[in-house]
């Protein structure tokens with residue numbers, strides 16, 4: 001590709017020649033911003049429609065422009081469009097090709113700058129991506145709920161400090177992630193409300209002297225709130241220079257990546273021989289090139305690993321913005337790859353984690369064995385003493401002594417005799433050992449948000465209804 005070819009759109013007039021080859025290569029963005037083509041076309045069509053309405057374009061001209069843009073779109077979709085790095089970015093590539101085909105294309109950029117155009121394209125693109133990501137996150141939530149429902153009777157130890165703590169329904173553990181992902185969705189949706197504002201009409205920095213109909217463009221492009229009220233940026237300088245909407249998305253994406261990564265870590269632990277709580281289907285694991293017995297949870301590991309780049313994208317965007325003088329600076333071109341990467345990475349991680357979970361089998365006997373550890377119910381024994389009128393602190397102390405006695409005598413907690421319990425404290429009665437019945441113990445944990453049998457069933461049903 002010749003980088004010396006004169007662009008028919010932007011450099012004509014002021015410049016005598018094209019930029020040097022390595023300058024063009026350094027400054028181009030077409031290699032990545034071509035992804036904005038659909039939104040660039042949509043923005044240009046709306047702009048053309050509006051220019052016709054205010055009399056800048058004749059009906060014939062605007063029709064020719066829109067038809068030309070449509071044809072270009074079809075070629076891009078078919079992979080037949082020739083992107084030219086010499087034309088720098090997606091905006092100039094499309095406009096130049098349009099103008100080559102349709103003379104009226106030369107009027108399309110009236111009262112528009114690439115500065116408001118790129119802000120518009122990114123907002124349109126991100127709006128769609130948020131919708132898609134919300135769909136992917138909801139699908140992951142559904143996969144978690146389905147796995148919980150399929151294993152609704154399974155109880156596992158809950159952990160703190162990665163030490164066995166108290167029994168929980170397996171589904172309760174999964175639903176914890178459903179809650180986290182729900183907040184991620186809320187954050188993304190909230191971010192959407194600030195993405196969904198039309199910057200077109202801001203021009204390069206200071207709007208235009210021409211009587212544009214900004215509201216019409218915004219309406220055509222769907223920049224309206226829930227009440228149908230048109231959403232327009234209110235300051236041209238702000239509109240072309242801030243990318244806080246992209247930062248917000250990358251921040252919400254980073255937090256979603258944290259949640260995906262924690263889920264991935266649990267899956268990795270559960271799939272290990274040490275836990276052996278789950279088995280991931282072969283198609284969703286990989287082998288080792290050296291050790292024939294290996295089956296590795298790579299999807300979960302990569303989800304955990306990719307969190308690093310998602311954090312990096314957020315930091316890169318924040319750093320990109322912090323020292324920029326008003327208003328548009330070319331630095332802003334660096335926003336796109338970070339934004340694209342966060343969207344791609346979080347979406348792919350959510351999709352693959354969901355697919356993996358749909359092909360994950362829970363090892364119920366192993367879980368049952370782990371959950372049968374009576375030490376998990378030591379707190380229940382303290383609660384039992386509280387029920388007998390003892391204050392919790394001394395009860396905690398007494399049960400501590402019971403645990404020590406069991407350890408010393410090589411017994412499990414529930415194997416101690418009533419006499420042994422009473423040797424520590426006479427408050428223990430015949431019913432004390434009943435505390436170690438796991439089923440009863442789980443039936444008792446039924447406060448809102450608790451991991452007990454009834455409450456978890458209720459939560460599963462709530463999520464099932466909410467997600468369908």
Ligand code: ARG
Pocket residue numbers: 029033088089114115118328330332333334
């Ligand atoms: N490719 C540029 C970007 O991504 C488009 C805006 C260019 N504007 C300019 N005045 N050079 O930011």
